Each structure stands twice: as structure tokens, then as C-alpha cells.
Amino acid sequence: MSAVAASVDPAATAVHPVLAVRGATKRFGSVVALDDVSIEVRRGEILGLLGDNGAGKSTLTKCISGVHQLDAGAILLDGAPTQIRSPADARFAGIETVYQDLALFDNLTPGQNFFAGRELAWPQWLPRGMRFLQQRRMDAETRILLANLKVTLPRLDAVVAMMSGGQRQAIAVARSTVFARKVVILDEPTAALGLRESRQVLNLVATLRDQGNAVILITHNMEHVTELADRAVVLRQGRKVGELVPTKDNKQELVSMIVGA
Amino acid sequence: MPETRNTGTTVGDAVLPAPKKQEAVPGLALGLALLSAGPVVILVLLIVVLSFLSPYFLTGRNLSNILAQTAVISVVAMGQHLVILTRGIDLSVGSNLALASVVGALSFYAGAPAFVVIAVMVGCGAAVGTINGLFYVFGRLPHPFIITLATLSIAKGLALQLADGRAIPGMPDAIDALGREAVWGLPGSVFVVAGVAAVLFVMAKTMVWGRWIYAVGGRPDAAVRMGIPVSWVLVSVYVISGLCAGIGAVILAGRTDAGSPLFGNLLELDTIAAVIIGGASFLGGRGHLGHALIGAIMIGVIRNALNLLNVNVFFQLIVIGVVIVIAVEADVLRNYLEGRVRVMQAGRQS
Numbered sequence: 174m175s176a177v178a179a180s181v182d183p184a185a186t187a188v189h190p191v192l193a194v195r196g197a198t199k200r201f202g203s204v205v206a207l208d209d210v211s212i213e214v215r216r217g218e219i220l221g222l223l224g225d226n227g228a229g230k231s232t233l234t235k236c237i238s239g240v241h242q243l244d245a246g247a248i249l250l251d252g253a254p255t256q257i258r259s260p261a262d263a264r265f266a267g268i269e270t271v272y273q274d275l276a277l278f279d280n281l282t283p284g285q286n287f288f289a290g291r292e293l294a295w296p297q298w299l300p301r302g303m304r305f306l307q308q309r310r311m312d313a314e315t316r317i318l319l320a321n322l323k324v325t326l327p328r329l330d331a332v333v334a335m336m337s338g339g340q341r342q343a344i345a346v347a348r349s350t351v352f353a354r355k356v357v358i359l360d361e362p363t364a365a366l367g368l369r370e371s372r373q374v375l376n377l378v379a380t381l382r383d384q385g386n387a388v389i390l391i392t393h394n395m396e397h398v399t400e401l402a403d404r405a406v407v408l409r410q411g412r413k414v415g416e417l418v419p420t421k422d423n424k425q426e427l428v429s430m431i432v433g434a
Numbered sequence: 435m436p437e438t439r440n441t442g443t444t445v446g447d448a449v450l451p452a453p454k455k456q457e458a459v460p461g462l463a464l465g466l467a468l469l470s471a472g473p474v475v476i477l478v479l480l481i482v483v484l485s486f487l488s489p490y491f492l493t494g495r496n497l498s499n500i501l502a503q504t505a506v507i508s509v510v511a512m513g514q515h516l517v518i519l520t521r522g523i524d525l526s527v528g529s530n531l532a533l534a535s536v537v538g539a540l541s542f543y544a545g546a547p548a549f550v551v552i553a554v555m556v557g558c559g560a561a562v563g564t565i566n567g568l569f570y571v572f573g574r575l576p577h578p579f580i581i582t583l584a585t586l587s588i589a590k591g592l593a594l595q596l597a598d599g600r601a602i603p604g605m606p607d608a609i610d611a612l613g614r615e616a617v618w619g620l621p622g623s624v625f626v627v628a629g630v631a632a633v634l635f636v637m638a639k640t641m642v643w644g645r646w647i648y649a650v651g652g653r654p655d656a657a658v659r660m661g662i663p664v665s666w667v668l669v670s671v672y673v674i675s676g677l678c679a680g681i682g683a684v685i686l687a688g689r690t691d692a693g694s695p696l697f698g699n700l701l702e703l704d705t706i707a708a709v710i711i712g713g714a715s716f717l718g719g720r721g722h723l724g725h726a727l728i729g730a731i732m733i734g735v736i737r738n739a740l741n742l743l744n745v746n747v748f749f750q751l752i753v754i755g756v757v758i759v760i761a762v763e764a765d766v767l768r769n770y771l772e773g774r775v776r777v778m779q780a781g782r783q784s
Contacts, residue, residue, distance in 0.1 A: 276656035278649050280719035289649050290660035292642045302643040302663070307682030335775045
């Protein structure tokens with residue numbers, strides 16, 4: 174059922190997919206939100222996930238990030254079937270999600286946000302919550318991380334509430350790379366941003382790819398897809414209707430796949 | 435983390451403005467600084483003004499008296515503060531304290547030694563707190579208001595039932611000692627408060643648990659998505675709040691040499707007032723232990739001053755109420771100013 178409009182780069186297919194979703198199906202009551210959808214994403218690759226509102230993009234990513242569970246189908250990480258029952262499971266398995274609402278803690282600093290839920294702490298034999306924070310180590314890692322991603326923030330000791338939309342978006346994206354990750358899902362990362370801030374976030378997404386992550390990028394913006402994505406998967410009414418390598422020339426084809434014309 | 439200020443962030447081909455320019459939003463920054471220092475400033479002003487109004491106010495005896503009278507509010511307010519950090523509320527603390535004191539008194543009558551009586555009181559408080567937390571979280575209640583209102587009623591009824599509606603006089607000497615002068619003219623209870631404050635401060639500041647409390651209070655849904663065990667964090671703060679009520683029972687029993695079902699009347703309002711007056715936010719995830727302590731002392735100072743100045747007792751309630759309104763409005767103003775700072779940051783970049 175997937176009309177492969179352009180052949181996928183053979184060099185990329187040679188690499189084992191980090192994440193593979195096979196025959197994903199999800200129903201909400203009588204509504205079939207996902208119908209037998211399969212996608213694959215490899216290391217060092219950006220997969221654009223396209224589709225109109227209600228096409229199933231968010232449902233698919235929510236199933237991968239543990240917010241929803243699939244009714245049928247499988248999620249394979251590095252070739253091994255993996256049960257993802259909660260967001261914590263997904264995070265533990267190496268799947269990071271940058272949510273559309275960012276899911277930042279406004280009352281915490283950027284560094285505290287980066288390590289929320291997986292604080293560096295000791296001693297290991299104590300239950301997680303009773304360990305003592307290694308604040309200096311986390312501060313140092315925060316600085317290194319921001320430097321690697323070329324993200325500039327006004328102050329690292331100020332709470333995130335005081336920062337601009339672009340800075341907050343950058344913090345949310347940067348958080349997804351704190352630990353060595355396998356898969357990073359970005360849900361409309363530029364939706365609420367101006368031109369200049371969008372540019373910075375897109376650069377950040379490219380950096381994620383260059384650092385060897387498998388990136389899934391959900392967006393409505395065709396320019397961003399043709400510029401960044403190595404492959405694009407189009408969903409419509411819960412089904413996968415196409416997969417192609419986006420270029421400037423087949424943009425029209427992509428659009429017609431999305432709207433089904 | 436003062437060492438991170440203005441350093442290490444301009445790496446690579448930095449496109450954002452240099453940090454120096456971002457430091458200055460002078461008017462707003464000053465306003466925010468004033469608001470966060472507000473409770474301390476007001477407390478100091480209050481003490482200065484009162485020392486002129488009443489010759490007795492600034493005597494060592496009176497100050498020691500204020501601390502003794504605020505010991506119970508202080509210790510229970512610290513527990514309440516943790517609950518409020520998670521956007522919750524614990525209405526049961528007063529009744530919980532009363533029940534704990536009665537159970538403690540009964541255990542003393544049954545011949546238990548002092549340390550057992552103390553353990554019984556603290557344990558009773560923690561048990562009621564555990565019930566609050568478990569029902570709130572795993573009973574899937576929409577708000578802790580409901581379960582703690584229920585336990586307020588149940589604990590009060592139990593205490594009245596067990597004590598037959600009367601105070602039970604008599605406490606072991608070790609507990610009575612808390613009410614007597616210990617060192618430097620201060621009662622033993624003040625040192626209990628200081629000890630509890632030190633332990634809770636270290637836990638909240640240096641343990642992962644403490645960080646999780648702020649995360650859960652700041653954004654509960656995000657805390658779930660980040661893999662924080664939100665349910666257990668919530669239960670834990672109600673357990674600690676109950677535990678603090680139990681410690682409050684020990685202090686009050688020591689001061690009065692009795693356990694009574696009438697203890698802790700309106701203590702829930704006093705402790706909530708203390709947390710809010712001290713400058714913690716009702717919006718969750720903002721504030722620290724110092725806020726609860728400063729708020730408790732402020733309530734103690736206001737009450738003490740109104741007594742010294744021979745003001746009608748009923749008027750005290752009005753004054754405290756007005757102070758609460760001012761404190762909450764200050765919190766709203768702080769959020770507004772932070773929003774302004776955010777807008778200016780965004781404007782500077784584009």
C-alpha cells in the first residue's frame with residue numbers, strides 16, 4: 174500500500190534501522206487512527222513525517238514515545254521487539270521526544286530541566302529518589318552540552334520561565350540529547366517560532382542528525398522537509414500513503430500525497 | 435550556581451546577543467528582587483516599628499516567648515510547605531496533631547516510656563499523612579482538598595472519642611522539657627524546630643527527591659513524561675506533612691503537659707497562611723523552607739504585637755487575613771513581572 178515514489182538511498186538502507194515500526198494499528202473506539210503503518214529510521218538520518226491534521230502523525234509518535242500503546246504491530250529497537258508501556262519505558266530505551274508543548278519545567282533552570290527524571294546522583298545502592306544530587310557534575314555537563322550544540326542562553330542559573338520562545342525550544346531540543354540517544358522525535362519544533370528562531374532550531378535538528386541520532390521530524394513546513402529530511406513518509410487518514418526522498422522538484426508530489434488529490 | 439553566571443554560554447559561532455546585554459532589564463529585575471526579598475524586609479520593618487511602639491517587644495524574654503509560641507506553627511508549616519510546593523493542600527494537620535497528642539497521652543497512661551510516647555505521636559501523625567497521600571493518589575481524587583477535609587473530620591472525631599472530649603493531663607518529663615527553658619533562654623522546642631528545618635532543608639536541597647518535588651509542582655504532566663515517579667512523590671509529601679504534625683503534637687504536649695482533642699484548632703489555616711505570607715507560591719514549585727519559617731514567625735510577631743498593644747483578639751484574625759491577601763497578590767505580581775521579562779528577552783533577539 175505504500176507507493177514508493179522515489180527509491181531510497183542505497184547507502185542508507187545498508188545501515189541497520191535503529192527504530193522500526195511494523196504494521197502499527199491503533200483504534201480509539203470506532204475511529205482507526207493508525208492502520209498498518211510501517212516506518213524505519215536509521216542512525217544519522219532525518220525522517221520527515223508529513224500529513225494533514227488528523228492524519229495520524231501524533232498518534233504514531235505518541236505510540237513510539239509510550240504515551241499510547243499500539244493495538245497491533247510491533248516496535249523494534251536495533252532489530253529487537255521492544256515493549257513500550259510508558260514514557261519512562263521509552264526514555265529508558267533511548268527514545269527522546271521533544272513535545273509540541275515542550276514539557277519544560279518553568280520553575281527550574283535549563284540544567285535542572287536537562288536532567289529532570291534522570292538526575293546524576295549517588296550512591297547507586299540507594300533508591301533513586303534518596304540519592305544525593307551531583308550538582309557540579311550536572312552543571313558541567315550542561316555547559317558542555319550547550320557548547321556542543323552551539324546554543325547560547327543568557328543565564329544558566331535563571332529559571333526557564335524567564336526565557337524566550339526560541340530559547341525554550343532550544344532547551345527542549347537540547348534536553349533530548351543529554352544522554353547518548355538512539356531516536357529523537359520532534360513534534361512541530363518550529364510551529365510557534367519566528368523566522369530567526371526557527372532557523373536556530375533547524376540548525377539544532379541538523380546537529381542532532383550529525384551526532385548520529387535517528388531523528389523523526391514532524392512538520393507542516395515543506396521548505397523544512399526538502400531542506401532537512403533524508404526521507405519523507407506521508408500519512409493520510411491513518412494510512413501510510415507514500416515515502417520518498419524529498420527534493421525541490423517533487424514538492425508538488427508531496428503536497429498532493431498529503432491532501433490526497 | 436553562581437559560578438555559571440555569564441560564563442561558558444557564548445561558545446561556537448554564537449548568534450544570540452552577548453550575555454552582558456541580557457543582564458539588564460533593570461526596572462523589572464529590581465521589582466522581582468524586591469518581591470522575592472519582600473517577606474524578610476517586611477518582617478524586619480515590623481520588628482523595628484514594634485520595638486518603638488512597645489517597650490516590651492524587643493526584650494529577650496518576649497522574643498523567646500514569640501519563638502516558643504510559633505514553634506508548633508513553624509514545624510507544621512514546613513510540612514505544609516512541601517505539600518503546597520506540589521500544588522496540594524493539607525487541611526488535616528490540626529486534627530492530626532490533636533489525635534497524635536491524645537494517642538500519645540493514652541500511651542503514657544498505659545505506662546509507655548518517653549521515647550515510645552514520642553514515637554507513638556510522630557508515628558500517628560505520619561500514619562494519617564500516609565492515608566491522605568494514598569487516597570489522594572491511588573483513590574484518583576481530583577484534589578487533595580477532599581481527602582484531607584475528610585481526615586480532618588475523622589481525626590478530630592477519633593481524638594474526641596478516645597479522650598472522651600477532654601484534655602488528658604500528664605506527659606513524660608522528657609517531653610515536658612521541650613516547653614521549658616533549655617539554653618540561652620530559649621525553650622527546647624525551638625531546637626526541635628531548628629533540627630527539623632535542617633533535616634528537611636538538606637533533603638529538599640540535596641536529594642533527588644527534593645528536585646522531584648519542584649518538578650512535580652512546576653509541571654505535573656511533564657514530570658510524568660520525564661519518567662519521574664509522580665505518584666510516590668505526591669504520597670511522600672503528605673507523609674512528611676503528617677509527620678510534622680506529629681512532631682507539632684510532641685511540642686504542644688510538652689508545653690501544656692497534656693494531650694487534648696482540642697489542640698491544633700485552625701492550625702491548617704495558620705500553616706497555609708504562614709507558607710503564603712512567607713512568599714511561597716500557591717501556583718506550585720516555587721518557594722523554599724525559609725518562606726514557611728519566615729511566614730510562621732511573622733504570624734507569631736503580629737499576634738504578639740497585637741497582644742502587647744492591647745488590640746482586640748478578634749482583630750488579629752482580620753489582620754492575618756489582610757496580610758494573606760497582600761501576599762497572594764504579590765505572588766500574582768511576581769508572575770506578571772516574569773512574563774514581562776520573557777517578552778523583553780524575546781524582543782531583544784529578533
